[in-house]
Amino acid sequence: MPEGDTVWLAGRRLHDALAGRVLTRSDFRVPQLATTDLTGRTVAEVISRGKHLLVRVDADGEPPLTLHTHFRMDGTWHLYRPGDRWRGGPDWQVRVLLANADWQAVGYRLPVVELLPRDREGDAVGHLGPDLLGPDWDPDEAVRRLTADPLREIGPALLDQRNLAGVGNLYRAEVCFLAGVSPWTPVRDVDLPAVVDRLHRLLETNKLRPQQVTTGQDRRGRDHWVFERAGRPCLRCGTPVASAEQGDPPYQRISYWCPRCQPGPAPTPVRPPRDQRPVARTRYRP
Numbered sequence: 001m002p003e004g005d006t007v008w009l010a011g012r013r014l015h016d017a018l019a020g021r022v023l024t025r026s027d028f029r030v031p032q033l034a035t036t037d038l039t040g041r042t043v044a045e046v047i048s049r050g051k052h053l054l055v056r057v058d059a060d061g062e063p064p065l066t067l068h069t070h071f072r073m074d075g076t077w078h079l080y081r082p083g084d085r086w087r088g089g090p091d092w093q094v095r096v097l098l099a100n101a102d103w104q105a106v107g108y109r110l111p112v113v114e115l116l117p118r119d120r121e122g123d124a125v126g127h128l129g130p131d132l133l134g135p136d137w138d139p140d141e142a143v144r145r146l147t148a149d150p151l152r153e154i155g156p157a158l159l160d161q162r163n164l165a166g167v168g169n170l171y172r173a174e175v176c177f178l179a180g181v182s183p184w185t186p187v188r189d190v191d192l193p194a195v196v197d198r199l200h201r202l203l204e205t206n207k208l209r210p211q212q213v214t215t216g217q218d219r220r221g222r223d224h225w226v227f228e229r230a231g232r233p234c235l236r237c238g239t240p241v242a243s244a245e246q247g248d249p250p251y252q253r254i255s256y257w258c259p260r261c262q263p264g265p266a267p268t269p270v271r272p273p274r275d276q277r278p279v280a281r282t283r284y285r286p
Helices: 004-018 139-147 154-159 167-181 190-207
Strands: 025-028 044-047 051-060 064-069 075-078 094-099 104-108 112-118 242-246 253-257
Touching: 004 044, 004 064, 004 075, 004 104, 064 094, 075 253, 139 190, 154 167, 154 190, 167 190, 167 253
Parallel strands: none
Antiparallel strands: 025 094, 044 051, 051 064, 064 112, 075 104, 094 104, 242 253
16 A cells, blocks of 8 residues: 555646636446546545545636545556557556646546545545644644554554554554564553654655655665565575554555564564565656
């Protein structure tokens, strides 16, 4: 699932292409919106809220609307010039098209596509905690929400978008490593202000990059401390990185940690395949 900085970057590029321009075409390929036509309306802005994207659309004399989409695991937005060949997948995977005179924004495999009255955006994103990349970022409120369940493991607590919005599995793993705590450490035993501050700095640093780097090195295989490095040497101490599922079904995710650098409670690690190789991770570019 994309991290908050990936969604922020997608929103920034969609805003640059669509905001302030009149839609010359719209095409919703989801049953509930199949007859909807936004042609003639003006896109006011595109913003991210955690891992959600909000496309705000205005029209003279009509109530303003918000197109709410979420990437989840496979969704993505691509930008093309008129006449360009679409390359995001087969046509049957297209869920939304928004076009103006200069750009075509094509949403592929989006599992969440809904059109809301502007004053009901809270129905879609009102449950979220402080947005790490939002203008209203509030670290004290994020710490307060995390502290509300002191016995919860820090790994799932950081992934809970109700506590703070924008953290995915990559940053969960990396910030626990940088804090020197196992992902299974109870929240009460973690320096939460330091963790929250580091998360904010990591996302801010990476939000304009095509690659998410947490080590200061963008070389393949050296860009992350532990994420997706199961069975490979820790970049700090050489101990094999461990991995195991964490969380309650159906929300369990794979956690990565260094048993030496991150002491604390932890399950028996999963034995990685012997032929496991590093995976190159390049973020979506519209």
